[in-house]
Amino acid sequence: MSERAPRSAEPLLLKALALAFTIFIIGYILVPILVTVVMSFNGAAMIRFPITAWSTRWYADFLGSPQWMDALKNSILIAFGTAAISTTAGVLCAWAFQRFHIPFRDGWYILIMMPLFMPGVVLGLGVAIAFGGISFGGYALYGSRELVMISHSLWAMPLVFMLMEATFKTLDYRVVEASHDLGGGPLRTFFEVVLPMVSTGIVSSLLFAFVISLNEFVMALFLTDRDTQTLPVLMWLSLRSAGTPRLAVASVILALTVFACLTIIMLWYVRQLRKVAR
Amino acid sequence: MTAPAALELQNVVRRFGAVVAVNNVSLTVGKGEFVTLLGPSGSGKTSTLRLVGGFEELDGGAILLDGQRIDHLPAYRRDTATIFQSGALFPHKTVAENVAYGLRMRKVPKDEIGRRIAEALDVVRLKGFEARYPAQLSGGQKQRVALARSLAVRPAILLFDEPLSALDLSLRLQLRAEIKRLHDELKFSAIYVTHDQGEAMAMSSRVAVMNAGAIEQIDTPETVFHAPSSEFVYTFIGESCCLPLRIDGPDLRDRAGNPVPLALGERPADGECRLYVRPSRLRLAGEAASLPNRLEARIHFIEFLGDVYRYHLKAGALELAADHAGSIGHGVGDVIAIGWRNEDMRLFR
Numbered sequence: 001m002s003e004r005a006p007r008s009a010e011p012l013l014l015k016a017l018a019l020a021f022t023i024f025i026i027g028y029i030l031v032p033i034l035v036t037v038v039m040s041f042n043g044a045a046m047i048r049f050p051i052t053a054w055s056t057r058w059y060a061d062f063l064g065s066p067q068w069m070d071a072l073k074n075s076i077l078i079a080f081g082t083a084a085i086s087t088t089a090g091v092l093c094a095w096a097f098q099r100f101h102i103p104f105r106d107g108w109y110i111l112i113m114m115p116l117f118m119p120g121v122v123l124g125l126g127v128a129i130a131f132g133g134i135s136f137g138g139y140a141l142y143g144s145r146e147l148v149m150i151s152h153s154l155w156a157m158p159l160v161f162m163l164m165e166a167t168f169k170t171l172d173y174r175v176v177e178a179s180h181d182l183g184g185g186p187l188r189t190f191f192e193v194v195l196p197m198v199s200t201g202i203v204s205s206l207l208f209a210f211v212i213s214l215n216e217f218v219m220a221l222f223l224t225d226r227d228t229q230t231l232p233v234l235m236w237l238s239l240r241s242a243g244t245p246r247l248a249v250a251s252v253i254l255a256l257t258v259f260a261c262l263t264i265i266m267l268w269y270v271r272q273l274r275k276v277a278r
Numbered sequence: 279m280t281a282p283a284a285l286e287l288q289n290v291v292r293r294f295g296a297v298v299a300v301n302n303v304s305l306t307v308g309k310g311e312f313v314t315l316l317g318p319s320g321s322g323k324t325s326t327l328r329l330v331g332g333f334e335e336l337d338g339g340a341i342l343l344d345g346q347r348i349d350h351l352p353a354y355r356r357d358t359a360t361i362f363q364s365g366a367l368f369p370h371k372t373v374a375e376n377v378a379y380g381l382r383m384r385k386v387p388k389d390e391i392g393r394r395i396a397e398a399l400d401v402v403r404l405k406g407f408e409a410r411y412p413a414q415l416s417g418g419q420k421q422r423v424a425l426a427r428s429l430a431v432r433p434a435i436l437l438f439d440e441p442l443s444a445l446d447l448s449l450r451l452q453l454r455a456e457i458k459r460l461h462d463e464l465k466f467s468a469i470y471v472t473h474d475q476g477e478a479m480a481m482s483s484r485v486a487v488m489n490a491g492a493i494e495q496i497d498t499p500e501t502v503f504h505a506p507s508s509e510f511v512y513t514f515i516g517e518s519c520c521l522p523l524r525i526d527g528p529d530l531r532d533r534a535g536n537p538v539p540l541a542l543g544e545r546p547a548d549g550e551c552r553l554y555v556r557p558s559r560l561r562l563a564g565e566a567a568s569l570p571n572r573l574e575a576r577i578h579f580i581e582f583l584g585d586v587y588r589y590h591l592k593a594g595a596l597e598l599a600a601d602h603a604g605s606i607g608h609g610v611g612d613v614i615a616i617g618w619r620n621e622d623m624r625l626f627r
Contacts, residue, residue: 172366174364175368175369180353182380189354193368
């Protein structure tokens with residue numbers, strides 16, 4: 001048996017500091033969210049402390065307002081579109097990089113990743129100028145949800161590409177060869193063998209893209225009009241006119257949507273782990 | 279005209295940059311024949327197999343399957359089936375779905391698929407495992423599924439890519455016997471790649487010993503073992519002791535210049551040479567008395583290998599190892615006689 005050494009004051013001090021720091025970080029992360037949640041139940045007409053009356057009237061107001069519900073619908077539709085576009089493009093791109101010899105590989109790589117490092121203002125303005133007057137058969141591209149989806153994909157697609165490139169590197173290529181060996185052509189192999197093997201990466205990609213689009217503000221501000229504006233855009237516009245607790249409600253709903261997405265990722269991930277790594 | 283061979287390689291060449299991985303290999307596998315490619319890593323045996331399977335592109339020569347050229351076809355249009363070292367099962371498909379995959383790709387009717395799955399799993403003794411996922415199987419079971427998956431499509435040739443090398447010894451021996459039994463029953467044609475000469479000997483109709491991208495010798499296991507065509511084949515195919523010698527007329531000396539009193543049967547030409555003997559063929563002490571090649575050697579150390587004791591001996595600059603069942607009653611440091619017959623040694627220069 002070894003004797004326990006007497007404790008000196010130094011590690012105790014370190015532990016106390018570590019604890020204090022941890023509490024500070026947790027508070028730092030949670031305070032903005034908690035303040036918003038609390039404020040959303042404010043019964044008053046202005047966002048202001050102290051809260052004198054508790055109420056859910058602003059929730060009812062939000063859900064009953066066509067303008068706000070439309071903005072929420074726009075946000076969600078654009079997020080779905082962005083997830084679909086950027087995941088399809090990013091997955092195919094990463095697969096091509098992994099499987100084929102591509103000339104000027106590094107150049108293409110930089111090109112694909114570049115939008116991710118561009119300020120939203122630059123991208124938003126660029127897209128707005130480029131597509132400002134263009135319409136297809138009377139359908140104006142500028143101000144449409146589709147243009148916002150494509151623009152959001154400029155950010156989401158490089159992320160998907162990065163994620164999937166790493167995922168494809170962990171793939172056991174003998175399994176891909178086994179599929180070819182048994183008579184599975186390239187397309188059958190990709191859909192029946194490769195995609196199921198990287199399903200966790202694909203679900204993560206979809207949700208990453210979805211959340212990025214849901215949270216994006218600057219590009220959406222440049223590219224939407226009254227009919228297609230997203231929730232963050234409407235929040236910003238209404239903050240300039242009147243800071244009602246409806247804003248806090250919108251924040252809570254936006255945050256809840258993101259939380260729901262993260263929950264789906266976690267559930268899927270656990271399910272996959274159970275199935276494959278038993 | 280005779281029926282075409284199951285597989286024919288004609289002057290096959292494969293290069294990786296400046297390295298020639300497969301150098302002008304020609305090989306014929308008859309119907310129902312089990313041919314092993316045996317060689318150390320880097321000898322080109324796996325590259326040769328991958329060329330047949332369609333996973334590598336040919337740089338020269340031709341590959342014929344049942345008399346038809348296949349080297350221009352992608353892997354998924356070739357009637358070959360590979361059993362990979364790792365098994366390479368589809369992790370998200372059950373055992374039954376794994377076996378069904380190749381049949382579905384070949385558009386076999388549904389009820390026929392069910393029958394063939396049952397048959398293939400029966401053959402590899404995995405009945406009742408249909409609904410399991412690969413992650414729920416042991417290493418040996420995975421390789422059985424891989425085997426069933428390949429057998430089910432009834433390919434023109436089965437390609438084994440070191441399928442047992444990832445398994446532990448007892449399982450390896452068990453599956454080795456099982457593959458042998460399956461071959462005797464089903465009479466499939468096969469190429470089997472391995473670096474384990476025991477596997478090669480036990481299973482093959484013929485063994486092709488490969489070195490540096492070329493086939494050094496191809497023959498029955500018995501011939502390859504008893505009449506190796508080159509020094510490489512002799513040393514690779516079994517354990518051996520190497521005695522470096524210098525012959526100068528009637529004078530026979532080791533590299534240090536000590537005289538070596540060996541008969542050597544027919545007197546070989548002058549110069550440097552290497553004499554090889556196998557530890558299992560050396561006789562010790564009294565048993566060596568009447569043999570034509572005899573040396574006095576000191577016991578250096580003794581290894582117990584289970585079935586035999588291995589005596590490591592030194593005679594001048596020569597080092598030998600001899601196996602003997604049971605102890606010979608001598609210990610380390612004793613000088614004893616060691617001898618062998620003329621037909622148990624080979625001389626290479």
